[in-house]
Every structure is written in C-alpha cells, then in structure tokens.
Amino acid sequence: MRERTQRQLDEVLAQGGGGGTHQNRSERDTFAGMYAERLGRLWAVENGLCFGRLDNADQTSLYIGRIGLADDEQRRLLIDWRAPVAQPFYGATPAASMGVTRRRHLQTKGRKVIGVDDDLLDLDNLTDDDVATLNGEAALLASIGAMRTGRMRDIVATIQSEQDRIIRSDLGGVLVVQGGPGTGKTVVALHRAAYLLYTHRDKLARRGVLILGPNLTFLRYIEQVLPSLGETDVLLSTVAELYPGVTAMVRERPEVARLKGDARMAEVVARAVRERQRVPRQPVDIRLDRYTLRLDGRVLEAARTRAIRSKKPHNEARGIFVRHLLNALARQAARQLGKGMIDDDELADIREDLRTERPVKAALNRLWPYATPQQLLIGLFTSRERLDYAAGEFSEAERGLLLREPPRQGENWWAESDVPLLDEAAELLGDIDPAVLRAGAWVAEEEQAARRAAALDERQHQLTYAKEVLELTGLSDIMDAEKFAARHLGDDVYLTTAERAAADRTWAFGHVIVDEAQELSAMDWRMVMRRVPTRSMTIVGDLAQTGSSAGARSWGRVLDPYVAGRWREEHLSVNYRTPAELMAVASDVLKLVGPDLVAPTSVRETGTVPWAASPVEALADLVKAEVVEGGHLVVIVPESGVGEFGEIVTRAVGGAVAGPGSAALDAPVAVLTATQAKGLEFDAVIVVEPELILRESPRGASDLYVAMTRATQRLGVVHSGPLPDALVRLERHPIT
Numbered sequence: 001m002r003e004r005t006q007r008q009l010d011e012v013l014a015q016g017g018g019g020g021t022h023q024n025r026s027e028r029d030t031f032a033g034m035y036a037e038r039l040g041r042l043w044a045v046e047n048g049l050c051f052g053r054l055d056n057a058d059q060t061s062l063y064i065g066r067i068g069l070a071d072d073e074q075r076r077l078l079i080d081w082r083a084p085v086a087q088p089f090y091g092a093t094p095a096a097s098m099g100v101t102r103r104r105h106l107q108t109k110g111r112k113v114i115g116v117d118d119d120l121l122d123l124d125n126l127t128d129d130d131v132a133t134l135n136g137e138a139a140l141l142a143s144i145g146a147m148r149t150g151r152m153r154d155i156v157a158t159i160q161s162e163q164d165r166i167i168r169s170d171l172g173g174v175l176v177v178q179g180g181p182g183t184g185k186t187v188v189a190l191h192r193a194a195y196l197l198y199t200h201r202d203k204l205a206r207r208g209v210l211i212l213g214p215n216l217t218f219l220r221y222i223e224q225v226l227p228s229l230g231e232t233d234v235l236l237s238t239v240a241e242l243y244p245g246v247t248a249m250v251r252e253r254p255e256v257a258r259l260k261g262d263a264r265m266a267e268v269v270a271r272a273v274r275e276r277q278r279v280p281r282q283p284v285d286i287r288l289d290r291y292t293l294r295l296d297g298r299v300l301e302a303a304r305t306r307a308i309r310s311k312k313p314h315n316e317a318r319g320i321f322v323r324h325l326l327n328a329l330a331r332q333a334a335r336q337l338g339k340g341m342i343d344d345d346e347l348a349d350i351r352e353d354l355r356t357e358r359p360v361k362a363a364l365n366r367l368w369p370y371a372t373p374q375q376l377l378i379g380l381f382t383s384r385e386r387l388d389y390a391a392g393e394f395s396e397a398e399r400g401l402l403l404r405e406p407p408r409q410g411e412n413w414w415a416e417s418d419v420p421l422l423d424e425a426a427e428l429l430g431d432i433d434p435a436v437l438r439a440g441a442w443v444a445e446e447e448q449a450a451r452r453a454a455a456l457d458e459r460q461h462q463l464t465y466a467k468e469v470l471e472l473t474g475l476s477d478i479m480d481a482e483k484f485a486a487r488h489l490g491d492d493v494y495l496t497t498a499e500r501a502a503a504d505r506t507w508a509f510g511h512v513i514v515d516e517a518q519e520l521s522a523m524d525w526r527m528v529m530r531r532v533p534t535r536s537m538t539i540v541g542d543l544a545q546t547g548s549s550a551g552a553r554s555w556g557r558v559l560d561p562y563v564a565g566r567w568r569e570e571h572l573s574v575n576y577r578t579p580a581e582l583m584a585v586a587s588d589v590l591k592l593v594g595p596d597l598v599a600p601t602s603v604r605e606t607g608t609v610p611w612a613a614s615p616v617e618a619l620a621d622l623v624k625a626e627v628v629e630g631g632h633l634v635v636i637v638p639e640s641g642v643g644e645f646g647e648i649v650t651r652a653v654g655g656a657v658a659g660p661g662s663a664a665l666d667a668p669v670a671v672l673t674a675t676q677a678k679g680l681e682f683d684a685v686i687v688v689e690p691e692l693i694l695r696e697s698p699r700g701a702s703d704l705y706v707a708m709t710r711a712t713q714r715l716g717v718v719h720s721g722p723l724p725d726a727l728v729r730l731e732r733h734p735i736t
C-alpha cells in the first residue's frame with residue numbers, strides 16, 4: 001500500500017510545476033496533499049502494526065491491527081482495531097466468549113514477534129485461574145510496568161473490557177466517565193476520539209472533534225497518541241486557548257477566578273452589554289451646516305426598543321437603531337428644508353445624504369457604539385460605575401475583586417477565567433465586519449451583506465464541484481467534499497478541519513471530549529456547550545481531584561442545566577498507573593478530600609515502599625539518588641516553593657527543568673506544582689512539604705492526592721514542616 005500510494009503521489013507530482021489552468025493546478029495540489037496524508041498515515045503504523053489474533057469456534061482466525069489491510073483480491077489480511085468484527089478482541093470473556101476460543105496478544109519488535117500471550121476463552125478447556133484473568137494480563141502488565149518516556153502511548157493492544165465499553169459507546173448524547181487516578185480516563189478518551197472518527201467518519205470528519213485538556217504540558221503529553229491512532233481531524237486545546245486571538249497568560253488569585261467562573265457572571269456580561277445601549281433622556285442636537293436636527297428622548301427610546309426587540313446581537317442590532325433614527329432625522333430635515341409631502345424615494349435620498357454627514361455619524365456612534373468583546377470587558381472591569389450597574393447583584397467586596405487597572409501598552413491583560421467571558425460577550429455583541437471596521441464607516445453594511453452572500457454562493461458552487469470530483473475519482477472514502485473544497489478556495493493554503501475550527505469561534509464540532517473535566521467552571525461549561533450544539537460529548541474526570549476553586553463538585557450540578565436527566569455515567573475502577581503500595585498511602589489522603597471516597601484498585605504491586613525524609617535540606621541528595629535509579633522523576637512542590645525548590649533541584653542535577661512545558665516532559669527531572677502535574681505521570685515522584693500543599697489552597701487535599709498518584713514506580717516525601725496525619729504510614733528513608 002505504501003508503494004502504491006507513493007507511486008500515485010509521484011505521478012501527480014510529475015504532472016509539472018506551474019503549468020495548466022488555476023483549476024488544474026489546485027486540483028493537482030489537492031490530490032498530492034491527499035496522497036501525502038495517506039502515505040504519512042501508512043508510515044505511522046509501523047510499530048506494533050499487528051498485535052492480536054482471534055481464533056474463532058468455526059476454525060477461522062482474524063488478525064487485529066492498527067489499521068485494516070486487504071490484498072489485491074480484497075481478502076482481509078488485517079482488521080482495524082476499531083472495526084466491529086475486532087470488538088471480541090476487547091470484549092470477549094470466558095463467560096461471554098462471543099464465538100472466540102482463543103485471544104492471542106502478539107508483542108513485536110519491528111517485524112519480529114518477540115512474545116505471545118494467550119487468553120483461552122473456551123469454557124470447556126479452562127482452569128479456574130484462566131477464568132478470573134484480565135484481558136491479556138501478561139501483555140498488560142508488561143506494558144504498564146515499562147519505563148515512561150514522558151509522552152503518552154497508545155494502548156490499542158491492551159484495552160480492557162471496561163474501557164472498551166466506553167470507547168465504543170454510542171456517539172450521541174453526553175457520556176460521563178468518572179474514574180480515580182490512573183484508571184485510563186485520558187487514554188480511553190483519546191481512543192474514543194479515534195474510534196468515533198473511524199466509525200462515524202461521514203458525520204465527524206467535516207466538523208471535527210475537539211479535545212479539551214487542563215494545560216499545555218498535558219496536551220503535549222498526549223499529542224503523539226492521536227497521530228498514531230491515525231487521526232488528524234482532532235483539535236487539542238485548553239479552555240484558555242479556546243477564544244481565537246487571545247492568549248490568556250495572567251495568573252490570578254483563586255477567589256477572583258472562582259468569582260469569574262460563577263454562573264452569575266453570564267448576567268453581568270449581559271447587563272454590561274445593555275449598559276452600552278442606554279440612551280439619554282435629554283434631546284441630542286446635531287448641528288449641520290444649514291440647520292440643526294434634534295433627536296428627542298422619545299425618538300431615541302423608540303429606536304432603542306426596536307433594536308432590542310429584534311433580538312439581534314448588539315453590533316448587528318445597530319443597523320436597526322441607526323435606520324430608525326436616520327428616518328426620523330430625514331423627515332425632520334425635509335421639514336426644515338421646507339418640503340411638505342415627500343415620497344419614499346426623496347426621503348431615501350435625504351437619508352443617504354445624512355448618513356454620510358460627519359456630525360450625524362459621530363452622534364450615532366456615541367449613541368450605539370460598536371463594541372468588541374475585549375472593549376466590553378476592559379470597559380467593565382476598569383470602571384466602578386459600570387461594575388455597579390452590571391454586577392449590582394454582587395456584594396461590594398465581590399465587585400472589589402473584579403475591579404482592575406486598565407491594560408498598559410502591549411500588556412497581556414487576559415486570565416484564563418476571562419476567556420469564557422469574552423466568549424459570552426462575543427455571543428451577545430455579534431460580529432463587526434472587519435471591512436466595516438477598516439473603513440471606519442458604517443454605511444457599508446448592506447454592501448457587506450451582499451458580499452457575504454456572494455461568498456456563500458461561491459462556496460456552495462465549490463462544494464458541489466468537489467463532491468462530483470471525489471465521486472468520479474472514487475476518493476470520497478478518504479477525503480470529504482468540504483475539505484476538498486476548502487483546499488480549493490484557500491488556493492495554496494490547505495487547512496485541516498482542526499485548523500479551520502481553531503480559527504473560528506462559532507465552529508460547531510461533531511463531538512467534544514473534555515478531559516480533567518472537574519476543573520471547568522460554570523462559565524467554562526457555557527462556552528464549551530456553545531461549541532457542540534448537538535451535545536454529543538464525552539466528559540472524563542475525577543471529582544476527587546478537583547483543584548480549581550471554580551471547579552465541579554457533582555456531575556449533575558454541571559450537566560443538568562444543559563441536558564437534565566439526559567446524560568449517562570460510566571465508572572472506571574482499576575488503576576493501571578500507581579502500584580498498590582503507593583495507592584495505600586494515597587487513599588489515606590483521599591479520605592481528607594471526602595471520607596466516603598474510594599480509591600481505585602491497583603492492578604499491580606512492585607514491592608517498593610514509599611518513604612518520608614527530612615529535613616528539606618536533604619532534597620538535593622535524595623533527587624540525585626533517585627536519578628541514579630533511572631527513569632523520569634518529578635519533584636512536586638507547593639506553589640510558594642516553586643522558586644526555592646526549583647533552584648535547589650536544577651542546581652543538583654544537570655538537565656533538570658523547573659516549570660511546565662514540553663522541556664519538563666523530556667527532562668530527566670522536572671519541578672512542577674500539583675496543578676501543573678495534573679494528568680501526567682512519571683516513573684518516580686518526590687513530594688516536597690506536603691503540609692504546605694494541603695494548606696495552600698481551598699482544594700489542598702485534592703492537590704496532594706493528585707501529587708501522590710503521579711508515580712508509576714517510586715514515591716517519596718521530603719519535609720521540614722509537619723507531616724500530615726494522612727502520611728504517617730510512610731517509612732523513614734534510610735539516609736535521613
């Protein structure tokens with residue numbers, strides 16, 4: 001297949017450089033891009049291409065792999081893991097064998113089989129031990145016991161049946177996956193994205209799938225998994241990045257973040273918009289060369305009411321407001337010019353003349369100004385009067401928390417909690433056409449509308465054409481018409497679905513997956529829900545790990561406002577990451593989060609016991625000792641200790657990295673806070689001053705629980721301050 005695709009690519013490329021018509025050229029580029037994409041996909045599956053075999057009761061066998069392959073006679077050689085016939089590989093058990101007598105896991109290195117592991121599912125030939133097992137236990141344990149690379153890997157070869165049920169769950173509706181640390185929520189969510197795109201390609205490829213994660217380090221940690229699953233129609237993003245054109249960088253106090261994430265902020269933003277639509281009661285005089293026109297309170301109020309009743313967003317309702325006032329002004333002008341009865345055409349002429357008069361434009365701009373979301377929020381948060389008007393329901397102290405200094409030249413002013421507010425504002429304000437902004441004149445509104453309609457027509461035309469080409473060439477299974485058309489329209493620039501979606505605030509995704517979903521605030525959820533009008537979503541998280549002060553305490557509270565009673569919940573209960581010895585200590589910490597919470601069951605023991613050491617002066621030596629043991633190490637520190645401990649560690653070990661980012665993932669040692677380490681995992685973890693982590697934030701217990709559950713092999717605690725009661729089980733480290 002690689003050779004064939006390469007040949008096709010070569011042939012297309014050989015058709016020459018800049019010759020031919022524009023249409024020919026862009027078609028050639030489109031095909032070249034498509035073949036290159038397919039070729040890339042074929043090369044990406046090299047490792048572990050085939051990882052399983054199913055022997056069926058009817059004596060047939062199927063090989064399961066990363067992609068499907070057929071020979072020239074269309075005989076199936078390899079079944080894609082996502083195909084329905086591959087499902088028994090993950091779902092069959094001795095009790096429900098699905099017609100399978102044996103499931104074989106193949107471990108390979110390059111093209112060579114280096115290990116085989118069988119599950120016998122034929123009840124008549126089984127021992128008791130066989131019946132109780134995990135799916136491919138040996139392969140699973142080999143996989144989860146392996147050293148970590150700092151990047152997440154795919155698990156197609158060892159997906160467990162409780163995970164498989166979630167991955168293959170129906171596309172429609174909201175699915176919540178609640179599970180403790182290390183239960184595979186993130187990997188399951190990623191495999192679900194790949195599965196859904198494979199199974200519902202027709203519905204999803206055009207709209208794409210959005211995966212939201214907690215922070216950029218986390219996204220880099222998982223980004224390699226998706227290409228290996230063969231998926232390019234997926235946009236990975238954080239909430240902070242979801243509003244195009246804004247990068248939220250400002251760190252703010254938890255109490256401010258909590259307030260801005262509060263559902264009441266929706267009304268505050270709505271009132272801030274209404275504040276811009278207030279009109280004066282006193283008459284407004286407009287002095288022109290020959291006469292003065294007057295807009296009295298009644299006319300202004302009538303124009304405002306009409307604009308608001310239209311239910312259009314602020315910037316779009318402006319047209320109605322303006323038209324009403326211009327009509328009133330035109331009639332007045334006619335009177336002043338001594339014209340008695342005039343017909344509609346004459347009135348229109350006067351109106352158009354007035355529209356271009358500078359004093360008229362200035363007055364209309366003052367009365368109903370265009371506003372961008374940025375202007376609206378800066379205006380709101382920097383003015384006590386505006387806050388009093390818009391956030392009247394808030395207490396004095398709360399309004400005080402929202403008040404800020406205006407941005408200085410070039411300053412990045414936005415915090416993560418502003419992003420959903422910008423989105424909310426954008427929704428209520430609507431678009432200002434960029435051309436209108438550029439021209440600085442509002443006369444062009446009708447013209448703009450005409451231009452938009454023409455662009456839409458052109459798009460439709462291209463789409464029909466694209467469909468025909470794809471059908472004729474038999475390529476409609478690997479490329480969808482919308483994409484093909486986009487390549488055409490964009491001339492030389494080809495944007496993937498994900499890229500187009502990223503640039504468009506109003507993009508509606510086919511499916512949205514939210515990871516670490518417990519961290520999202522009520523305002524975040526409003527923004528996310530706007531991105532998926534069909535409410536086809538997968539929400540994964542662990543309420544016990546909620547670190548954000550605006551985050552979730554119950555899934556019902558989060559979802560009922562949107563899909564009351566119409567969401568389903570699945571649980572994951574087996575921890576594939578943290579060994580039992582470490583989980584025993586972590587579950588004591590979990591009791592601090594909630595006395596009734598139950599930690600997931602670890603799938604393996606390693607025999608290494610977690611330890612405690614003091615004083616913190618020993619940190620450098622302990623880090624060095626851990627580095628000798630090998631693997632990736634992370635030192636998890638309190639927020640207030642980032643500088644101090646970061647320096648100690650980076651000085652002790654060459655190549656150590658303090659702070660988040662992809663460098664932290666690749667370094668042998670990284671220093672992170674619990675928030676930054678959320679969702680990640682490392683071979684070894686050292687937690688510094690746990691008591692401080694506990695006390696530092698209102699959700700300190702959750703943060704410590706997160707810190708204690710990041711290690712796949714070894715865990716230690718270093719402290720000078722008191723050791724929290726929950727950690728008394730720890731053994732003292734021999735060097736202290």
Ligand SMILES: Nc1ncnc2c1ncn2[C@@H]1O[C@H](COP(=O)(O)OP(=O)(O)OP(=O)(O)O)[C@@H](O)[C@H]1O
Nearest residue numbers: 155158159160181182183184185186187576577679
């Ligand atoms: N079926 C499996 N086969 C092999 N490895 C698995 C399997 N399921 C999970 N794992 C591994 O277990 C580890 C934990 O998975 P993951 O990070 O998805 O858990 P999580 O539930 O998202 O954890 P957290 O809540 O702590 O972020 C990963 O290394 C993952 O590859």
